[in-house]
Amino acid sequence: MPAVAAAGLAAALFLAPSNAVPPTGGGPPTGGGSTAVVPSLVPSTAGSPSATAVARKPVPPLAAAPTAVSIAAADLNVRVLPLTPTADDLASESLVPPLTLDAYWLTSYGVPGAGSANTTYIVGHSWDGRDAPFNRLSDESLVGKAVTVTTAKGALKYVVDSVTTHDKNTLKDSDIWNVVPNRVVLISCYTEDPWGKNVVVTASPAP
Template sequence: MTPFSSGSASASPPASTAASLPASPGQQQVPSETAPAPAGSPPLHITYRTVGLDQAIVPLAPTEAERELGSIIPPYTHDAYWLDPYGMPGAGSTNTTYLVGHSWEGQPSPFNNISTLARPGDSITVATAEGLLEFRVDSVATEYKDTLRDSEIWDRVPGRLILITCYAADLWGKNIIVQASPERR
């Protein structure tokens, strides 16, 4: 996904929270010889207390034009979006689950504090129809929006959760990427 950007306090939209997409979802897929497990369950809600994110999740599929451009820009809202052509969290997950949203300049947004408050070791809870899933943040990094489509974040990693938003210190040039792994019980 290309970087997510924030907007200004005016009526203009946030800086492009465009996500640069790889050529196709799960392009690094490795064939499996085992019987397929259920693929997980769609994410419905995310709670990331450390950054003040407590948000319903809306599914979002890239349009054909966005796929051709290799970039997706979520609607200019304060919502959290799940890139539904990729993975679903939970038992049997076959790919990474991507949640994206805009950070906004000059107005509150659920994603604004990720740039300054997210840290490795933080806990994230994702609610699905199958129940609550706990994740632990492995890393927090920035990525240039124009190189994001070639990033390793697009490698197929079953069970992994990635949050993408614009980087508050450079809303138009960089995204912040939070990578998390499921908690083992």
């Protein structure tokens, strides 16, 4: 994957090679990763009032391109725009998102929701010398906190599994690029070493 870096900003992301992670092939509205949750029936007991009762687990919305991401514990609530790595990005294994406060979804990989086939990667800039939403990802206390990813199909709930740091020049070799359906990975620069390290927040669907 390409790296994310920018002058005056702290956002450098190193991408894994494009052939290391299969594309979703479905395009922004329909591609994606995990397996749908199949409703489970509660066994009925003859003669009991609950004999016809059916308990169903909620089925998450179908996989679709993310349009917003929020983490209340980090006071982060931003829109998500599509970003397709160029041939040069993939060749150099580095990528610089647009210099805004928005988040960017890497369209070459997964989309979130039922039927997803890969990890969803969302990147954004941390800013050096000013407050910015992605600055607040550099916080290990976010583990266990809720993440909401919004798509055109609905809202999806996730829980933060880990907050880790990686050297920018080795992030492309990290296992964060392994294919994990319906996992969400947010990447920015680590605020304590914005030019040398990335912070990576991974999240899995909420139980």
